[in-house]
Amino acid sequence: MILGSILNPINSSMLAVALVPIGRAFSVPPSQTAWLVSGLYLATAVGQPVIGRLVDIFGPRRLYLLGTALAGLAGLLGTLAPNLWVLVASRVLLGFGTSAAFPASMSLLRSESERTGRKNPSGVLAALSISNQVIAVVGPTLGGLLIGTGGWHLIFGINVPLSLMCLVLGALWLPRATPPGGTTRIDVLGMLWFAGSLTALMLFLMNPALAHWYLPVLALAAGAVFVRRELGIAEPFIDLRVLGGNVPLLATFVRQCLAYTTSYAFFYGFSQWLQEGRGLSASQAGLLLLPLSVTAIGVTALTGRRSEVRGKLVTGALFQCLGCAALLALRDDSPIWLLVVLSAVVGIPHGLIGLANQNALYAQADPARMGSSAGLLRTFMYVGALFAAAASAVFFRDGATSSGLHAMAWSLIGVAAVFLVLCAADRSLARVGTTPDDTAAASPKRAAP
Structure with a gap:
C-alpha cells in the first residue's frame, strides 16, 4: 500500500x-x-x-x-x-x-x-x-x-x-x-457528468480570467445535471442522499479544501518569494523548505498513532494562522534564521491536518463507499491546490515581491481563520478516535430508497 x-x-x-x-x-x-x-x-x-x-x-x-x-x-x-x-x-x-x-x-x-x-x-x-x-x-x-x-x-x-x-x-x-x-452496475453517465463538471471548474482555476467566463457556467450546468441524475437512480456513482445526510463527512471535505488552499499557497508563494523577493538561488530556497518537511514528518511520527482528531485539527489551524501572520513580517532583507524558524513552524500543521482528516474520513464514511469517499477527499485537496495556484497568479502578477506576499498573507489568514472556526465548532470530531466503536458510531446509515 x-x-x-x-x-x-x-x-x-x-x-x-x-x-x-x-x-x-x-x-x-x-x-x-x-x-x-x-x-x-x-x-x-x-x-x-x-x-x-x-x-x-x-x-x-x-x-x-x-x-x-x-x-x-x-x-x-x-x-x-x-x-x-x-x-x-x-x-x-x-x-x-x-x-x-x-x-x-x-x-x-x-x-x-x-x-x-x-x-x-x-x-x-x-x-x-x-x-x-x-x-x-x-x-x-x-x-x-x-x-x-x-x-x-x-x-x-x-x-x-x-x-x-x-x-x-x-x-x-x-x-x-x-x-x-x-x-x-456502474453509473457511467454519472461519472461522465461529474468528470465534465470538475474538469471545467479546474480548467478555469488553472487560468482564471474574464475571457474564460464560460468555464464556470459549464461547470455549474454539468453539476446540475449530475445532481439530478444521482438523485434519480437507484445505484448512483455518488449517493448524494447518504452524503447529504452525513454532515460530518461533508465538513471534512470542506476542511480538506481550506487546509490545502492555505498549505499549497504558502508552499508555492513562500518558495517563489525566497527566490524573487529575498534574492536566493533555487537550491538555497529548496534548503530553506527542508525544515518544513522535517517538522511535518516528526509531528506525524509523534502523533500518528493517536486516532483522536479534534485536538490535532484545532492545533494545526492555530499554527496555520500563526504561519500566515508571520509572512507579514518578512522583508527583502529578512535574516536567514527567521526564514528557517518560519519554515519549521509551518511544518507543524502539515504534519497534523492531513493525517487528522484521513482519520476523520475513516470514521465518518459509509463503509460500502469508503473507496469513493477517500477519492473525494483527495479531490478536495487538489481543488485547494488549484485555488492556491490561482491566488499566486493574482497576488504575484508583477512578480513574487514582498508586497505581493503580504497581500497574499492577509487572504490566507482569512482562509485559515475559517478553517479554525470549522474545526472548533464541529462537535462530532470529539467522538472520532475516542472509543473502540467510534468508527461504527460515526459511519452513516444508508438512506432508504
Whole structure:
C-alpha cells in the first residue's frame, strides 16, 4: 500500500526540477510545460473518486493492480515521448493510474479492520502519511540525480520498475475478496457528468480570467445535471442522499479544501518569494523548505498513532494562522534564521491536518463507499491546490515581491481563520478516535430508497 501510494507524490515532486530541461528539449515556453503539472492534477482530481467507486464495487485488489499497471505504461510512454503533448498525455494517464492506490488502501484498511476487529488502524494511516511526506522531500533530489545521470526521460522511466514492484507485491499479498453484496452496475453517465463538471471548474482555476467566463457556467450546468441524475437512480456513482445526510463527512471535505488552499499557497508563494523577493538561488530556497518537511514528518511520527482528531485539527489551524501572520513580517532583507524558524513552524500543521482528516474520513464514511469517499477527499485537496495556484497568479502578477506576499498573507489568514472556526465548532470530531466503536458510531446509515 505504501509503495502504491507514493507513485503520485514522487511524480509530482520529481517534475519540479525537470520542467526547464523538458522545455529546452522541446523548445517550448514555461506556459506550455506547465501543462505537465496541471495535467496530472486534473486527472488525479477527477480519477480519485471515479476509481474509488470502482474499488467499492470490484474490491481494492483489482483496481490497485490495474492502476499500477496503467502507471507503468504511462511511464513507458513518457520515456519514449517524441513531443511535449505526448508527454502531457502520459502525465494524464499517470494521474489516472496513480489514483487507484489511496482509495484501494482506505477500502482495504476498512475491510481488514472489520475482519480482525481492530477498529482504528492509526499506525498504518500514519505510515502512509509519513511515506508521502518523505517522498515529497526526496523527490526533487531524486529527480535531479536521475536527470544528471541520464536526462529527464528517466523521471518517467522510473515508473516502470516501481509499477512492476507494486504488481508483484499486490499480486502476492493483497486479499482477493470482493466487497460483500457488491453490485456490478456502474453509473457511467454519472461519472461522465461529474468528470465534465470538475474538469471545467479546474480548467478555469488553472487560468482564471474574464475571457474564460464560460468555464464556470459549464461547470455549474454539468453539476446540475449530475445532481439530478444521482438523485434519480437507484445505484448512483455518488449517493448524494447518504452524503447529504452525513454532515460530518461533508465538513471534512470542506476542511480538506481550506487546509490545502492555505498549505499549497504558502508552499508555492513562500518558495517563489525566497527566490524573487529575498534574492536566493533555487537550491538555497529548496534548503530553506527542508525544515518544513522535517517538522511535518516528526509531528506525524509523534502523533500518528493517536486516532483522536479534534485536538490535532484545532492545533494545526492555530499554527496555520500563526504561519500566515508571520509572512507579514518578512522583508527583502529578512535574516536567514527567521526564514528557517518560519519554515519549521509551518511544518507543524502539515504534519497534523492531513493525517487528522484521513482519520476523520475513516470514521465518518459509509463503509460500502469508503473507496469513493477517500477519492473525494483527495479531490478536495487538489481543488485547494488549484485555488492556491490561482491566488499566486493574482497576488504575484508583477512578480513574487514582498508586497505581493503580504497581500497574499492577509487572504490566507482569512482562509485559515475559517478553517479554525470549522474545526472548533464541529462537535462530532470529539467522538472520532475516542472509543473502540467510534468508527461504527460515526459511519452513516444508508438512506432508504
